Amino acid sequence: MIIDWKALAPELSRPLLKGGVGKVHLLGMADAALGLAGKGGPAAALYTELGCDLLLAAWEHDCLDGNTAGQLLALHRIRPVLRPEVLAVVSAVHGSGKPENQSYLNRLLQKRETDKTFRFLEQQREKEPGALFWSSQALMVGFYEAEYDRLAAWLHADTAIPAPLKERIMGDVAFAREDFATAVFHYDRAARSLPLVTYSVRLAEAVYRAGDKPRAVALWKAAAAQRPWCINTLLRLHDVATGLDTDVRLPEGRGAALLYTWNKAEYLDRALECIAASDMDGNRVIVLDNGSTDATPDVLKAWRERMGRDRMEIVSLPLNVGAPAARNWLMQIKALADCRWVAYLDDDAMLPPDWLGRFGAAMHAYPDALAWGCKVVDHGNPMVLQAVDLHLDEGGEVLPAPERMEPYTRRFSVSDIHHQELDFGWFDYVRPCASVTGCTHMYLRETLVEHGGFDLRFSPSQYDDLEHDLRGVLHGRMPVYTGHLRVTHMKRTGKAARTDSGEFGNAYANMYKLQMKYTAAEFETMRCNDEAAGQTDLLVKLLHLDS
Template sequence: MAQSAENVQPTGIAGEMFALSLDEACLYYKNYLNNFQVDLPLAVNFISRVSGEPGASRSPVVRPILEQAVKSAVNLAPLDPDVLQIGLNSGLAPGAEVVLKIIQATHVEHETFKEMRKAPFKQFHADLRRACIAVLGKHPMAVRFADMLLSLDLFAGTPPCEPLSRFNCPKALRLIWDKRLFDHFATLGHDEAAWPLWERLKSQINEPIALARAAEMHRRAGQTEAAVALYERAFDLDPWQRPYALRAKALRHPFVLDAGLLTAKNVCVYLYSYNKATILGETLESLAATDIGPARIKVLLNGCTDDSAAVVAKARGLFPNNDFEIIELPVNIGAPAARNWLLSQPTTRECDYVAFLDDDIYLQPDWLSHMLTVAESDPKIGNVGCKVVFPGTYQLLQYLYRHVSFCTEEAIRASIPVPYMQYDIGLYDVIRETRVVMGCQHLLRVASLADAPWFDIRYSPSQIDDTDHDLQLCLAGWKVMYCGTVTCVHRQNSGTSLRSKLDIPAQGSIMGNDVKFHYKWLERMDEMRRLDSLSLNT
């Protein structure tokens, strides 16, 4: 489960939905479901958007989409009074009235809770945890504080904390709470704790979100047929959710890589770095533990003033069978220019593919075979990216794929790259066409560079240049592919994701790049609008 309805982050999705017409907002919502499993911010913001349009809920076009959003919100936040009231008002939440009464009867310290709901989890996580634990210590039946504490644990990527074991759940809510616990463990992929709950609850669970998580539990247990059946059942219940259908198909027809491509194709592996000596060394150690065949390696040190040069020189010995070159620049020229410098090397034109790797990642041992197999499946594939996760015992999804979600004279934006607060349990282990993949690990076909030869230096020092380059490829007729059978662990310290560390000046730089992006593509707005998600029905 995600945060409570009041604790969602509304700026991106909400802002875009309310800037669109109702028809466009519906398309936005359907595009999201075409890419990702539904999450609470999406559902709540869509409900708010429809509610702000008089009579919209009675439209035969809007009504079925709205019902999907309401049912999803209730399933994701079954103990949130605001969400339950929406379900009750719409007639889509049987039994909600009884649950609401119990929640209200057990609620305490109303003003404290009201203030806590306003506090973002990212900035105030520790303070909110302490407050919830303190209240539960005094009031063991405080449902809303227990519910928030469980959500805080999910946000942190941990199993339910010990104080939650002392929560005295009202008997009439025991089934709902057990479902919350199952959802928590299954979302993390903590199968040992999830299985007993599933065995006890499975006859009473008919919610597509929970069924999809149970499907991956069965898949990890080697029960592929059961996993497919659960996904198909989930898709029957919610046919808007295309990821369920794609995952069922992938399980029925597993991806087969061609390891022979490592020697059949010429590949260059390019890295660039600025003052991350220790992390860069660890990334090179990770690369050395993977199978890259005879690929050539070039490391560009972008005006480094730390020990990066010595670290990379030492790492050269990890690659006895690969041509390994170090390029040292006297100043930091930024990420886009560093990419261009590497692409300008004579070896680029001698290769079939160029792989770009960030300096702060851990790689899957057979990553290059997977990406080459996808790239070689269609000569029009210009770029292949992968699934990107944060480090941790339970790995939070960081980046999957994007399309153009918003395109007006006021703003042009790519969609968000990942669903809110979903962990890597296997749902996105699929191969699919998209518009944008993350630049921390991707494979470019050299032939495609004839149509998009450079990364735009207007986006220096970093951010959006990789998004912009993928869109250049798409507009030139090339395909961008997501290879979900490859997982990249990215120790991201930039960007705007839930676990990134971003100071105010860096936020300003990204906002500035958003403006540059808009004005660069404004004259090609009609073409950009066509780069949506629903046109990708592969």
């Protein structure tokens, strides 16, 4: 399959440039490709082949999903696309059945009661030992709750999962445990039994992390040749082949790490410990205390004693002015007058020792970026992705409203592909995007001042960082994401991130403000700028890989 990115129909080029992973995302693109193929024309054969492969990839990403297996079998009856060994496994998954009543399970999943959920699933497995639906639910809960011992026990007891799929899942468990040698063993066995591209990519990542770069590069090259539409593999291959994934260099000039905090003494203490243990090259740390009433002042005082007053400055406010005002306050501090760059760091973000060098490498690779951001994962379970490179989707969706508020039609939305995947290295690359997370990001101070402050209308928090990025994207100034810097975030998604009605109402209201701040035409300009930057970046990297 040969992909001419410039000639692809927008219905495919736009989503493909955002990413080539995520079951729901892949299913949508498969439907679009097959729909285009049905219209005929000179590209019909390409769109047919592409649609079939996208559907196969969707099943590969969630191999126990009977629904996707059924769609794949229906397509195979019309256009045989599956090798016999793959067809046998897909047929087994589809034929394993699915319970009609899932209401109790759905209630358990909503409550995130892990022990009770696993007990229920084990009971159902005993009642229906051939139903892979229960296994798929156990895997979902186990991976997202980091219950790897339970997953291993489940796989040992489950006799219904086809052997190649069990090997793949055992590889996933070992990968999540960072036992990459064992992951390689299982992925190797899975790939020999089922010649699936996703298995080869999983194997490549495990091989690379186990220390065999040449074999990993060869596997990635083979996968990229088979699936030239999967931008994640292409970008990963480029960065490893060029050494960008291991590049660590401190930013040029002086700079400062800026934090603002409110009543998170325990997290702040740990965050400052990470900063103190990192290579800051003598650069300053400035913390704004937003009127904390807990032990935050004591934590800050202790760390200033340890770091030294020449390295750490504390700004104490009598009340919480909110995130946008705190960011603006920090950017105007006199101590930054001689700084070339500044990094905004959340008070519950745990940084690796080389975080500044990772940012420096991204700055060196993309010196004209509006801002530089990173990959953020859940601190309790680092396999769960919270933020990667964000890209703009078209609007049109009617957003349900909280009580006493009217629903409205979105003018734009932000890609959420990373919420459909665990962190198997799919997002470990550097490239421009529409927005980077405000949890940990960096600016050239000159750019930050020229670009303007964070909008106070988004107080006390939520979406002020997104709006700040989009303001630049509107004029063609793009943020840059580096997935080679992974930051763990203490604030969890899911069960531990439930919010009260006031917080939800504030987030809803701030999103409404953002949706209405710019016209639909302006959001379309932003989306086009995001797409153009992504395509240009990809084509340059493809030329490098072909040379």
